[in-house]
Amino acid sequence: MGCFLTNSSLGRKLVMSISGCFLVLFILFHMSMNVVAIFSAEAYNMICGFLGASWYALAGTAVLALGVFVHFAYAFWLTWQNRKARGNVRYAVTVTEKGVSWASKNMLLLGVIVILGLALHLSHFWAKMQLVELLGHHENNLGLEPTDGAALIKYTFSQWYNVLLYLVWFAALWLHLTHGVWSMLQTAGWANDTWYPRLKCISGIVATLIFGGFAVVVVWFYLQTVCPCLAACGA
Amino acid sequence: MNFTLKIWRQKDAQSKGAFKEYKVENVSSDTSFLEMLDILNNDLVHKGEEPVAFDHDCREGICGMCSLHIDGHAHGPSQAVTTCQIYMRQFKDGATITIEPWRSAAFPVIKDLVVNRSAYDQILQAGGFVSVRTNSVPDGNAIPIPKADADESMDAAACVGCGACAATCKNGSAMLFVAARVSSLAKLPQGRVEGARRAKAMVAKMDELGFGNCTNTGACQAECPKQISIAHIARLNREFLAAKLKD
Numbered sequence: 001m002g003c004f005l006t007n008s009s010l011g012r013k014l015v016m017s018i019s020g021c022f023l024v025l026f027i028l029f030h031m032s033m034n035v036v037a038i039f040s041a042e043a044y045n046m047i048c049g050f051l052g053a054s055w056y057a058l059a060g061t062a063v064l065a066l067g068v069f070v071h072f073a074y075a076f077w078l079t080w081q082n083r084k085a086r087g088n089v090r091y092a093v094t095v096t097e098k099g100v101s102w103a104s105k106n107m108l109l110l111g112v113i114v115i116l117g118l119a120l121h122l123s124h125f126w127a128k129m130q131l132v133e134l135l136g137h138h139e140n141n142l143g144l145e146p147t148d149g150a151a152l153i154k155y156t157f158s159q160w161y162n163v164l165l166y167l168v169w170f171a172a173l174w175l176h177l178t179h180g181v182w183s184m185l186q187t188a189g190w191a192n193d194t195w196y197p198r199l200k201c202i203s204g205i206v207a208t209l210i211f212g213g214f215a216v217v218v219v220w221f222y223l224q225t226v227c228p229c230l231a232a233c234g235a
Numbered sequence: 236m237n238f239t240l241k242i243w244r245q246k247d248a249q250s251k252g253a254f255k256e257y258k259v260e261n262v263s264s265d266t267s268f269l270e271m272l273d274i275l276n277n278d279l280v281h282k283g284e285e286p287v288a289f290d291h292d293c294r295e296g297i298c299g300m301c302s303l304h305i306d307g308h309a310h311g312p313s314q315a316v317t318t319c320q321i322y323m324r325q326f327k328d329g330a331t332i333t334i335e336p337w338r339s340a341a342f343p344v345i346k347d348l349v350v351n352r353s354a355y356d357q358i359l360q361a362g363g364f365v366s367v368r369t370n371s372v373p374d375g376n377a378i379p380i381p382k383a384d385a386d387e388s389m390d391a392a393a394c395v396g397c398g399a400c401a402a403t404c405k406n407g408s409a410m411l412f413v414a415a416r417v418s419s420l421a422k423l424p425q426g427r428v429e430g431a432r433r434a435k436a437m438v439a440k441m442d443e444l445g446f447g448n449c450t451n452t453g454a455c456q457a458e459c460p461k462q463i464s465i466a467h468i469a470r471l472n473r474e475f476l477a478a479k480l481k482d
């Protein structure tokens with residue numbers, strides 16, 4: 001049984017679906033956590049404290065990294081197989097078929113944008129927080145405490161180019177999830193003609209919720225640097 | 236009506252092919268697409284040229300032999316019809332029409348517009364049948380089947396095995412075809428019995444033949460001449476995963 005997850009197309013798809021589902025659940029949690037930063041810097045930093053270099057936070061990070069790795073590795077594997085199955089000669093004339101979303105045909109491209117954004121994000125935050133703690137330092141190269149996430153957010157999103165890059169990143173994730181969420185349910189076998197419109201609607205809602213939750217934090221902190229009066233009513 | 240045709244010509248499986256342009260003139264708007272090709276071939280034969288090879292048989296949308304990729308669409312731009320069911324009135328007078336064979340690694344071109352679709356036959360032979368003895372036709376009411384199940388089974392059974400699904404799919408996946416066969420039998424009592432074995436055997440054959448992994452784009456159902464729904468793919472996923480987990 002163990003090997004149908006590697007040697008059967010439907011098994012491989014199931015791995016894609018389950019790893020995708022895991023990432024969606026994680027990202028929903030991450031998004032909820034971020035929104036806290038708008039309301040209270042202390043509460044946000046308390047969460048950062050929990051998720052510092054404790055054993056459970058590290059275990060969580062490891063599982064997460066594994067999840068991303070599996071999803072990423074399978075994505076490339078499947079896409080490579082699919083290109084081979086398509087053959088060397090392509091159609092001279094192609095169209096977008098009725099009811100087919102652009103995202104559904106470009107999941108790998110969107111995923112690669114997501115992973116590039118993730119690398120940038122890890123360099124901005126993980127390398128200045130958990131990693132600093134792991135190395136036993138009490139201050140990162142910005143002169144901030146590694147558990148002062150709120151200050152790091154403020155610093156990162158005071159730069160317009162970071163805001164722009166993050167928004168592009170979120171947009172790619174949004175597109176990836178508008179297809180990904182219902183596709184993962186279809187792969188797991190949970191779909192029928194009655195449910196398609198509903199599942200696609202749910203996908204749109206989940207993707208938009210995630211996009212909105214992340215974007216609002218980035219934009220809010222940027223606006224604070226442009227218009228300091230906002231800082232007074234914020235954190 | 237007059238048309239310019241850009242047709243893929245390829246001598247045999249080994250040769251390299253290329254597009255060639257042809258003109259057809261004064262065809263009636265009620266000519267079917269394949270009749271239009273017959274007219275072209277007639278001209279070519281008279282000129283001593285090699286006629287264009289293309290697949291067809293019934294010419295009434297039931298055999299699944301016709302298979303052209305016309306202006307970017309499997310079976311042409313119309314919905315829910317096979318190539319043999321389209322007519323020249325559906326094209327603009329003076330239009331240039333591009334005609335290509337199915338493009339999928341598992342369907343190699345044999346000649347011009349004809350591809351080898353025996354991969355689908357092999358998948359069917361792997362499990363797309365009922366092997367339990369069903370004896371002679373039972374009395375109509377002897378085996379009660381809920382109307383909804385019978386309808387779903389019949390919808391799936393409408394698949395003519397034309398190959399448009401794999402030919403359209405950017406992943407070269409045969410899932411819609413396999414799902415239609417698995418689904419149509421899984422919904423009936425005689426077919427239900429072997430459901431698990433069938434799903435496993437057909438998926439294994441499909442993978443072995445090098446078809447791709449479905450990413451649920453839905454392009455197949457948009458181009459399927461029999462409008463098979465991807466809901467059948469969800470059922471195939473259920474059948475297959477349940478069978479594997481029970482192993």
Ligand code: HEM
Nearest residue numbers: 016017020023024075107108111112115180183184187450
């Ligand atoms: C690391 C970069 C990523 C890459 C390269 C990537 C790539 C892909 C690819 C190629 C697919 C298959 C398309 C399909 O089956 O429909 C897919 C599906 C999916 N991805 Fe990603 N992805 C990435 C990140 C993410 C992230 C961060 C999430 C969650 C927030 C996610 C969630 C999903 C979901 C839910 C699916 C649907 C699974 C399915 O179709 O069965 N992906 N991804």
Ligand code: SF4
Nearest residue numbers: 394395397398400459
């Ligand atoms: S599912 Fe549709 S497109 Fe695929 S082989 Fe059957 S009839 Fe043709």
Ligand code: FES
Nearest residue numbers: 292294299301319
């Ligand atoms: S020739 Fe039989 S379906 Fe078109």
